[in-house]
Amino acid sequence: MITKFDSIYAGHVDMGDVGYAGTAVNDRIFPNEHLVTTFDKAIHIAQKMDGLGYDTLWLAEHHFQPEGYECIPNLLMLSLHLAHLTQNIRLGCGFNIAPMWHPLRLAEDYATVDYLTGGRVTFGVGRGYHTREVETFGAPLRDQEDNRALFEEQVDIMFKAFNEPFFSHHGKYYDLPPTPDVPYRGYDLKEISLVPRPVNLPVECWQPIQSATARGLDFMAKHRMKGIIGGGVAESGAMSNVIEAWRDAQARAGIETQLGENLAIGFHFYVCDNQEQGIKEAAAYFEENLKMFGPLRLTRGLSEEQIRDISDPRLAPYADLPSLEKAAKSGAFLCGPADMIVEKLKGLEPAFPGLERVSMGLPIGTPEAVILEQMDRLAEEVMPAFRPQEVRAATPA
Numbered sequence: 001m002i003t004k005f006d007s008i009y010a011g012h013v014d015m016g017d018v019g020y021a022g023t024a025v026n027d028r029i030f031p032n033e034h035l036v037t038t039f040d041k042a043i044h045i046a047q048k049m050d051g052l053g054y055d056t057l058w059l060a061e062h063h064f065q066p067e068g069y070e071c072i073p074n075l076l077m078l079s080l081h082l083a084h085l086t087q088n089i090r091l092g093c094g095f096n097i098a099p100m101w102h103p104l105r106l107a108e109d110y111a112t113v114d115y116l117t118g119g120r121v122t123f124g125v126g127r128g129y130h131t132r133e134v135e136t137f138g139a140p141l142r143d144q145e146d147n148r149a150l151f152e153e154q155v156d157i158m159f160k161a162f163n164e165p166f167f168s169h170h171g172k173y174y175d176l177p178p179t180p181d182v183p184y185r186g187y188d189l190k191e192i193s194l195v196p197r198p199v200n201l202p203v204e205c206w207q208p209i210q211s212a213t214a215r216g217l218d219f220m221a222k223h224r225m226k227g228i229i230g231g232g233v234a235e236s237g238a239m240s241n242v243i244e245a246w247r248d249a250q251a252r253a254g255i256e257t258q259l260g261e262n263l264a265i266g267f268h269f270y271v272c273d274n275q276e277q278g279i280k281e282a283a284a285y286f287e288e289n290l291k292m293f294g295p296l297r298l299t300r301g302l303s304e305e306q307i308r309d310i311s312d313p314r315l316a317p318y319a320d321l322p323s324l325e326k327a328a329k330s331g332a333f334l335c336g337p338a339d340m341i342v343e344k345l346k347g348l349e350p351a352f353p354g355l356e357r358v359s360m361g362l363p364i365g366t367p368e369a370v371i372l373e374q375m376d377r378l379a380e381e382v383m384p385a386f387r388p389q390e391v392r393a394a395t396p397a
Helices: 037-050 075-085 103-116 144-163 214-222 240-252 275-296 304-310 324-330 338-346 368-386
Strands: 004-009 056-059 090-093 121-126 182-184 187-189 205-209 226-229 263-271 333-336 357-361
Touching: 004 037, 004 368, 037 056, 037 075, 037 368, 056 075, 075 090, 075 103, 075 121, 103 121, 103 144, 121 144, 144 214, 205 214, 214 226, 214 240, 226 240, 263 275, 263 338, 263 368, 275 304, 275 324, 275 333, 324 333, 333 338, 338 368
Parallel strands: 004 056, 004 357, 056 090, 090 121, 121 205, 205 226, 226 263, 263 333, 263 357
Antiparallel strands: 182 187
């Protein structure tokens, strides 16, 4: 049963001229004074959600984006700040890109923020998808096998650091502490200890599910990680084959789950009085999101010709590209009146009885004012249908 509503803000600044016919992605260059408005926008979104009963605001780590699409470089620093300005909302790392970190520095930073926020920050890790970011930090991305192997070793190290008072690790990428033994204050260093370690153990850790390979799902199950399907850059909506593969991987690790358990399903949404009007209002945001992520090969089904056309505002409006109208009809984008969105979400519950959490986000390109208005509408018109009714004892006669 769905009981938790999240949202994601990947860090885009307000921008004009959006949509297929708008400014090309690579032609957008914003000055620093506008790029830093992402932090004010994050504050306003977090404070809005905090007062409306949302569970978690997920933030995305990215670097080197003067185009203004994903402008938050450090999730833990921002989450700590947001925790000081809110009361109840959880802040989710969606996601710390492990290959751009030393795993012990990331583990230390998370442990610190776990203590300072009283456990209000949810850990999350990912492998990355921007070559400009990952490769610039000296980690592999074009070599996907190397990227995955590095990521897996990093996550193994972080969970050792979280869970073991003293530990060592000697692998392909990391030698911790270094061998041969390092002399330190009269003894040879053979183990180290993370200081501080997280206060809240075991650490709840989330990872995006993109390709849903058996290797990837088994690795998540090994560390009892949880998974997010859809939303953001991924295809939105409940993909039955992925959810079934997740359950099977959990079972291989000895974790018995119902379909949908330990998962969140992400949707883009737009609450409106009627779907036709909503499509007109939100189409440009849908298109801006797609033209940002399509050339990164993160949108299923786009041909090489479509990827070429989507990058050129002279060609894109007349090319055979995905439309919000089609996405709304397929259920990948929840655009319509509140009762229609309630019906779509309620339809997930019998199919996936273990599902408790959905992440409802707005596409990259959506202005702050629209995001805040949509957060209000979702909370006021959709979320009440998923709150248990209060049971009132009958008054004795």
